[in-house]
């Protein structure tokens with residue numbers, strides 16, 4: 001496909017653009033993932049808590065696409081943190097997906113108040129050594145939780161998947177990631193389609209390039225070096241969101257987009273979020 005890959009810090013290649021399936025019910029996930037695979041996506045981002053690993057797995061199996069051409073990410077849910085429970089939860093995810101390995105396994109949230117993420121990650125290191133996850137990483141880690149993890153474990157996470165969009169640009173975390181060779185993956189890259197895509201600056205840049213606001217925002221992520229995983233269940237939007245390799249934002253566009261940063265979170269603050 002035309003989606004470029006980035007090389008993770010352990011040498012594994014990951015498509016820079018993938019398909020997210022949060023809030024897609026299991027029975028609809030099969031169709032949505034099949035549509036995405038047909039449109040050229042090869043990377044799928046699911047999680048145990050999304051409840052659609054089975055539906056996702058069905059679409060992967062039915063696609064006929066060779067396993068090595070797919071990149072499948074899933075995540076450990078908060079309630080399963082801890083060494084032994086992590087090993088069990090990973091087996092369950094693999095079985096639901098119908099796979100014998102995932103490409104990337106992530107700790108979904110650090111839950112600093114539970115203080116289990118270091119033990120959890122040590123179980124991730126065992127899973128990685130076993131070859132059943134080709135890469136391991138984290139999601140929603142803050143500067144503080146990332147620094148502690150790096151200090152107390154040996155496999156540097158390949159990626160940190162965090163909320164990131166033009167209104168929450170995450171400069172501090174991106175700098176920390178760059179320092180340690182950790183890739184930055186943007187969740188809710190389109191700002192969940194609410195508001196962000198109507199911001200006048202974005203609409204104007206879209207008009208200038210004859211593109212849609214969603215395409216401008218995805219292009220911004222790609223040019224910054226972020227991995228993106230936009231979600232849609234609408235076939236035309238699924239196609240639109242991967243059709244972002246035929247144009248380029250210029251310095252003026254990037255400057256205008258940089259000015260939209262306002263620290264606006266759509267999701268929980270990972271420094272305090274502790275729902276299991």
Ligand code: NAD
Nearest residue numbers: 020021022139187188189190191192193214230231232237
């Ligand atoms: P998103 O930013 O991808 O926005 C998706 C929504 O935007 C859609 O539901 C639709 O309403 C709208 N949309 C999509 N394409 C559009 C287009 N071309 N034009 C207009 N509107 C469009 O939001 P998201 O689903 O929250 O995030 C993407 C993925 O990130 C998720 O599916 C999930 O895989 C992942 N995620 C991870 C976490 C985490 O804690 N790790 C949290 C949230 C999301």
